[in-house]
Amino acid sequence: MIRFGSFNKYKAATAYTTLRFKSSSFQDDYQYLQQSKVPTMHFQPSLPRLPIPELSKTAERYLNAQKPLLSTSDFSKTEEIVKSFVGPNGAGQGLHKQLVDHDKKNKHTSYISKPWFDMYLSDRIPLPINYNPILVYIRDPNEAYNKQVIRATNMLISSVRFMKSLRAEILEPEVYHLNPKKSNTDLFRTVTGLLPSMVSWYGAYLFKAFPLDMSQFPSLFNANRIPEIGKDVLFQDTSAKHVLVLRKGEFYIFDVLDSEGNIFPPEVILANLKKVISMSDGQPPSPDHPVGILTTMERDSWAKARKHLKAISPQNETALKLVDSALFALILDDESCSGHVPLVQNFLHGDGTNRWFDKSFSLIIDKDGEAAINFEHSWGDGVAVLRYFNDIYKDSTTKPRVHPDTETKDNPEVTQLDFLLDQEMKNVIAEAKSQYESVTNHLKIDIMEFPGFGKNVCKKQKVSPDAVMQLGFQVAFHKQTGKQVATYESCSTSAFRHGRTETIRPCTMATKAFCESINSNNQPSISELQGMIKKCSEVHGALTRDAAMGQGFDRHLFGLRKLAEVHPEFSKELPEIYRDPAYSAINHNVLSTSTLSSPYVQAGAFGPVVKDGYGIGYLIADNMLGTIVTSYPPHRDGADFVNCLRKSFEDIYRVLVK
Incomplete structure (x- = not known):
């Protein structure tokens, strides 16, 4: 039963406590965690809308992501399918126009918000792990x-x-400060707070500060x-x-x-x-x-x-x-x-x-x-x-x-x-x-900490710490299996109204070339390998910037597919791009990775998204790389992957600091 105890007695005690609070000059300092001068949702009405990428750009990015995963012949087939999809008479043109028209009629939200909610809520698998x-x-x-x-x-x-x-x-609005010393100031709060909400984002932009979507809070x-x-x-x-x-x-x-x-x-x-x-x-x-x-x-x-x-x-x-x-x-x-x-x-x-x-x-x-x-x-x-x-x-x-x-x-x-x-x-x-x-x-959980290598070394060598971490995952999997596989890295698109996430695809032709070189018996020179790491960093940086700006390909193709699923023309059969084995393979994310950076985070973890995959939560500290790897043996061997990952970071560190 529900044990409410003496409910009248509880109400009396509550009333007494409330009265005692008032009589003791109970302060807002206890009631509220923050007292921001700028209202929490002040920037929300003026946030930019999540862009829908150009169809041709999505096709190009999709093929770039497929190239390191496919054989030459399979890539040629996929390339033809994609060209047909985005061509003048292709199914993609009509679906893209429909998506753009629908987006124009729903300016209060983003094109990805509803289908993304539906995707989560419709999945029938259990929540934990x-x-x-x-x-x-x-x-x-x-x-x-x-x-x-x-x-x-x-x-x-x-x-x-x-x-x-x-x-x-x-509560202080969530703002990404490109240069906190110049924008995370009282002047910034005073100026943007005085601006009407409908233009407040533009005021923040002049400070090189970017308010983030808070609709989920x-x-x-x-x-x-x-x-x-x-x-x-x-x-x-x-x-x-x-x-x-x-x-x-x-x-x-x-x-x-x-x-x-x-x-x-x-x-x-x-x-x-x-x-x-x-x-x-x-x-x-x-x-x-x-x-x-x-x-x-x-x-x-x-x-x-x-x-x-x-x-x-x-x-x-x-x-x-x-x-x-x-x-x-x-x-x-x-x-x-x-x-x-x-x-x-x-x-x-x-x-x-x-x-x-x-x-x-x-x-x-x-x-x-x-x-x-x-x-x-x-x-x-x-x-x-x-x-x-x-x-x-x-x-x-x-x-x-x-x-x-x-x-x-x-x-x-x-x-x-x-x-x-x-x-x-x-x-x-x-x-x-x-x-x-x-x-x-x-479920197997394996943990690796690699001390002495982190943000400080990467910044000194002028390479992205995240790119190096992701490169380590690619090298480790190649050491373990000799292959490249679909890899997912989550990227927030909260710089836009009702943004959710976009996918960064860390497996690139640049990482493939480095994996094959560093794991070869005939390695190139250290200077050549250093150049390859820098190339990987440049490519990864561009992919990250594109994803954060809503210019990936995954969410766009996802949105087009959702429209195709309810379109009368495709009631019996989806467009060929979605029936291509390469599309299924790139969405079977064997390496699923994510990080949240904070000095208060001891660890972050999640389960594999496919039975034969790895769930990789990672942290990049100033002088340490850490990762928690989840897997389901015998489909994958997490302990062996972690050993390969340690060797990979040893190799990358040796090349970078030589």
Whole structure:
């Protein structure tokens, strides 16, 4: 049942606490994380629109990406198919015109936004590992504050402060400063803040500063992905004032905001979290039938199970609404993770019994105070998550609201949510648990750190650190297999209104030439190899700039395909370019790579996007290269790939610093 305790007593305590707040001159300094002079969404109306690339340019970029992957004869076939597609009478011309016309009629958004949402929400594969990535925090520099309940309280309070600042439009707008010394200033904020919103972006541009799309930010809170047959839906209820806490597979909620929208005092929030711990201490390590495991299921199966769960009892429907509407999920794990691999395993997937993977994000804190964000990906991308990630780390560590000696005085009021289960539901849960255990047991995680080589060396040698990192992946795979394969690197297009991501294709003719040379028994001279690395860096830099400016080919071809799928002319058969084996192969991303740069990130990881692939999360520090590689043996050997990667960086370092 739902254990509401003495609800009237709770309301009385809430009223008393609110009154006490006012009488003690409670300050905005506690209620809000930031108080920006420039409104949060000030630049949003004037953001440039995501461009649709020229069809001829997309064809050229697509063929350039295919060339290192195909034999000469296969490339010739693909080249002819592409020429036919984009030719005067080709299917691409009509589809492109339709896409452009549709875009002109929907100037409030981008051409990729809706189909990209649909792509995520229509995919039926389970969320954990396949879609939900993680970002792991570094520890609080003050070790005394890494005690689980202390860190959880401080990060929870900082999260609510972030949310309130966002909704009050006083969170600093997200801006990329090309030269922070000249633009990240009071003058910049004064000038751009005085400009009308419809022209504010242009004012920022004069400072060589680029405001980023913030349309995804509101979806961080009170949001949940709900499974439906065929296509999921995103749910949000911004009126809810409670947070969801999971511990030992049990569900608890308590309000973090009072009736007037003020954050409860730190001592009250700490008391509530301590109450959750004391209530769950009497529970077994995991319930016999953990309901959270259902969020690990294939989405149609989960949709059917959720419908049945609601039908068992109105109590279950009420509990699900409270889970869905919670600000976010705060997960307290009752175990310590010794070592980097167990830490990543726990945060990326765990055993599923103490998780709710459908929430917009979960803040997970283990027994030793290690913390991470695990987020659902359909609603948004790295820009929004990383901003939240960074801001709450800084706030919780520089302005901790509770301390190891903080005393709790108020009587906590926590609600435990219980679900009524029939035998059919218990069987579904048991099967889901078994299937999830099988999947997670097959996932392999390998970690590599390469000290002494990072941004500093690359900058000194005038090559891009990201290009060098990506080159290392190419060399390593070539060492391991003697081949080149489709490679995906995510690039944000948040410089545009409702931008999402574009794909950088790091496997190029330049990287192919270097791989074959460096892995040859007859290597060219060091000076020749240095020249090849610089060429790789130049090509990669151009690809990165194009992708960031919405000038890749992947999203354009994706958008055209979505139109073709509903076009009467192609109802029986898609245009030949989409039936070409080369198109399927380049979208079978054996190497899927991504990085988010922040001094507060200890690690980032995600699963392979194909069974015979590698999921490669990486970090580039000043004097260290780090990567976390996920794989599914026997389809791929992650340990061997990491060994090859280490040798690759040794080779590249030797060439660069010779």
